[in-house]
Amino acid sequence: MQKIAGNQVAMSDFSDVPQNSVPARPNLPSRLLLRCIRWQEQLKRKHAGAEESETGRPHNAAQEMAAFLVRLRKAMDTPSFPLRLSSVPIRRVVTLSIPGAAGPMRARLFIPYGRVRGALLYLHGGGFVHCGLNSHYGICCRLARASGAAVLLPDYRLAPEHPFPAAIDDSQAALQWLAGASARYWGGKVAVAGDSAGGNLAAVLAQDGRGGLGPQPVMQLLYYPSLYGEKLFPSHRTYEKGYFLSRKSMQWYGDQYIQKPEHWLHPRFAPGLNPDLQGLPPAVIITAQCDPMRDEGTAYAQALERAGVEVIYRCYPGALHAFLNFYAFMPHGKAALRFGGKVLKKAFAG
Template structure:
């Protein structure tokens, strides 16, 4: 994909800003932001300041189309240069409705029979794509030493709940059935995602275990949405000013699961599943300044209580979406590297 010159200039300016000495970046960030006993990282403060100045948000005034376009545009500014040491090829996943597109990422020199991550992108089930998360897929593949199958599931409002969940389950089934063709070890297939993608990954793990047969070896859940039926304290504490807002969450949910959808359905609210026993080990990463923080951490507690091996890691100084800002380095890259290392330890070489 050709990046417009104006976008290249904007991206270069952002990189130059984040290349400044730490003291200067702190000065640009301004007065420290402290909330709920947490101090926001200067890297995150600068990013939020840039976001406010640019007028770009997760939900744009132009609605679904404008919001999707803004996310695709933003990846060029904050995702960083494309890692060419990771090869990519297109894959078609058969579905009842036709075919879902996917991209298989393979790090240079990775032998056949590696672990594989089925990656489900974030974006509130409404925005986002394989393209918006290309840099995330490449980073995880290289740092964890695994193949990554990044899936293009159907989006709402054109395809409301449970379409995305159905596509996610079918993608996992495809990865298991075609593991040899994908160069993967069928015993080391993980599922993961960020935000809405983390929600879908949790749903896949539950559905696979409950029906019997192949199940994920590991879950990589990054600031996942786990309960659409209620509002926890973090929803109010970080309702506005930290990228994802409470109003955004309502907007996404109303498009993915409009009435009369049952928002207590475990395929939408995996935290509410009656039985969490027997699920695969999980790494759950949450962000301190995120309205989704409390429900992600509640899911970690529920899994532990059910006897599931869980590592919960709160990035207390960061905001929702932190793995998308790899090109900004600093704390964003550190947090993403921790998640990649958890994946490497679980299914890597």
Template structure:
């Protein structure tokens, strides 16, 4: 059963004529996402410090935003989460996920560094991947200056950001030049082929639709053959062993539900520790909607607790 609060939100969106993402230009979709976030997101909690930074990237500077938890000493060396926002590799930015990053920071006691990677269609695959990897490497290299512990570095993200976090963990293992201690994967996209049953059962009527997923895919992936590249579809990597432990969170009414389930299971089968929790009554994107969906706040607390325990 769909959660009554999620039902109420969807009804309100219908009554107010909220346009589906796939009917908007990328520029308009980005502006709309940024503007509407205040209707569903909680008030931003105070943190110990916030700084906007830049990492050196393969195509120029990558904007970052660093957070330190409330009550922490400026000189304390903290574990760190490198966070990649959701938005289908097309929309989303540092502001759309500012509240979530603040929540995770305070509740976990970890520093958080959010990454504003390049978006499609202006910068197609693998631009976002290249930026995501470069940003994580930069945080690790700058650990002393950032007062974070490079040996306790996690990667995380929601939706498209969960995809990027999983890919960064794989890329780090492949290259052997970046230690990743934990993966926080919130309803991650793991298979660009989009053929799992939940894409059909949840493909209409639950905010994220098949039309919008096709829109995001086609603005990100230029060549269908790239769907099979593990940097686009981490589930298709032939070897998912010897990766950092993962916490995978999914939603029952999300088209991406089965991709998260399959990725968690594939990790476990390969010998990588993975925990899966499914919020059966929830929709895609719910974790940022704590103003109107109570279970979102529980999901944030759960993610933060997993992060805190993994990096203790």
């Protein structure tokens, strides 16, 4: 695996204090996406207002939060586009039950055509609060096809009902199950990948494996990951109002998952703060230029390189946070999935 090279955005050292800079303009597909999202939000507000006038609002904060989570999860755990238009054909997709940290856990297994070599644990994003087996269906189809590996997508427990460390504990249980399956059927190698909050979980699993707390992945593939807890970076300020993700929403997601102040600094939530990064598996870190979390991925790539870990880092110009989910009409999304699959294929073949 090559060292850090070919970045679309130059890498530089960052201080703890955010600095002002001029935000980059999203590319054309991103601008069209933002316009579509704003239009959908206007329709939803009109529809919600009509419903509230007929049924009345929840009577207390707990009921209101519960109702909000139901609506949020229903909206977010759906593919961005009809699967027949956006996914790619693979041999088989199986919904199954695997052991979780606190009991059985639903998961989906994606099997590509041809000889299957290796297994990838893919951990979905969604701020530890939403998304699931449906929202990332097409992403996993494409990674399975591009990598030639089996891909497991676990339905880990979500916050705020299940705060830290529920998500990472379920992810570790899924990785252990997948390692056993890979040893029986697919050559024994496993890798971890994820986007956003899922990238956080994948990075933690890589550190767990190095420490003997679970299987050791041969590679970690991190798409626009959250890695540093409350530590601030320049991109947090530059894009604090957000294109799709804002600094305020980042704080809200963190507050749902982290319920004890000391956990904000825990290495199983903020893996970038781990002082010892030596001996970790090779990493591919992909970020989006117009994303408040961009500099977290950049900083982690630099830290891994300083620790002697092989790293490939790419930042896609004009791309937004969560651009993978909109790969159906965003060229950068398809390119990032193809690239990730290509590197995974090499890792499993080596």
